Amino acid sequence: MSTPADAQLERWQRFRKSRNSVLASPHGWLTLTSFQWLETQPAAVELVPGLWWTDGVTASLTAGARDGLTLVETGEPVDGTISATLANEESLMWVQFGGSDGRQVVVELAMRADRYAIRTRDSSSPVFMEFDGVPTFDYDPAWVIQGRFEAYPEPVDVPIATANPLVDGVHRSVGEVVFRVPGLPHEIRLHAEEEKLGALTVTFHDETNGISTDEWRKVFIPRPRVDPSGKATVIIDFNRAINYPSAFTPFGTCPMPVKGNSIDVEVTAGEKVPEGSLA
Numbered sequence: 001m002s003t004p005a006d007a008q009l010e011r012w013q014r015f016r017k018s019r020n021s022v023l024a025s026p027h028g029w030l031t032l033t034s035f036q037w038l039e040t041q042p043a044a045v046e047l048v049p050g051l052w053w054t055d056g057v058t059a060s061l062t063a064g065a066r067d068g069l070t071l072v073e074t075g076e077p078v079d080g081t082i083s084a085t086l087a088n089e090e091s092l093m094w095v096q097f098g099g100s101d102g103r104q105v106v107v108e109l110a111m112r113a114d115r116y117a118i119r120t121r122d123s124s125s126p127v128f129m130e131f132d133g134v135p136t137f138d139y140d141p142a143w144v145i146q147g148r149f150e151a152y153p154e155p156v157d158v159p160i161a162t163a164n165p166l167v168d169g170v171h172r173s174v175g176e177v178v179f180r181v182p183g184l185p186h187e188i189r190l191h192a193e194e195e196k197l198g199a200l201t202v203t204f205h206d207e208t209n210g211i212s213t214d215e216w217r218k219v220f221i222p223r224p225r226v227d228p229s230g231k232a233t234v235i236i237d238f239n240r241a242i243n244y245p246s247a248f249t250p251f252g253t254c255p256m257p258v259k260g261n262s263i264d265v266e267v268t269a270g271e272k273v274p275e276g277s278l279a
């Protein structure tokens with residue numbers, strides 16, 4: 001007969017299967033092979049045909065039919081000059097080339113820190129080809145923790161660093177998730193960002209970082225439940241803590257935690273550092 005603990009484990013196993021499936025998508029994060037800023041004059045870039053540049057407002061590419069580039073959206077060949085305009089933090093899967101179907105490599109145009117860059121996503125990347133799932137700690141119901149959410153009157157933009165030292169970030173804190181961890185005499189308070197439908201995301205450090213886990217991780221928290229008194233309760237399942245893309249590739253611009261978003265114990269739950277990532 002199935003027990004509540006069995007049901008929790010089964011839900012987590014489905015979550016892990018879905019997570020690994022998403023990571024293994026053909027032009028997902030595991031396929032990143034470069035991150036390159038665009039210059040103000042037309043210039044060749046590594047790993048991609050054509051000449052690329054930006055005037056600060058738009059990004060442009062000049063290529064000929066012989067270069068084999070096509071638009072991702074339509075499949076139309078690039079023969080001449082094309083341009084695109086993005087807002088900060090936006091991305092566009094712009095052109096593709098290579099392989100038997102002409103779609104081995106997708107070139108992502110990105111605006112980061114108000115500068116244009118391109119990232120190549122190559123489905124023959126060794127990281128992608130050798131991927132066999134993210135290692136994790138065993139499921140532990142003790143790391144499903146109840147806490148509370150203390151919302152700010154208004155969101156607060158907090159400057160943060162990112163995985164790329166040339167790209168600064170902003171964490172839009174909507175409040176703090178507050179909870180206790182067994183063995184600690186004090187409460188933990190972590191800044192939270194809002195997701196769709198009122199859910200939350202928390203990016204955090206803990207004492208496993210650099211040993212069994214990456215330098216930081218994040219955990220998704222379902223929408224807080226508010227009781228008649230106005231108290232907002234949250235359930236934080238650290239078994240679902242996951243790595244940012246920067247754990248798998250040096251070409252990410254992933255946000256680091258807000259200063260002080262740390263749990264001063266080992267959170268032995270969730271994803272571990274990917275195989276081969278620790279020196």
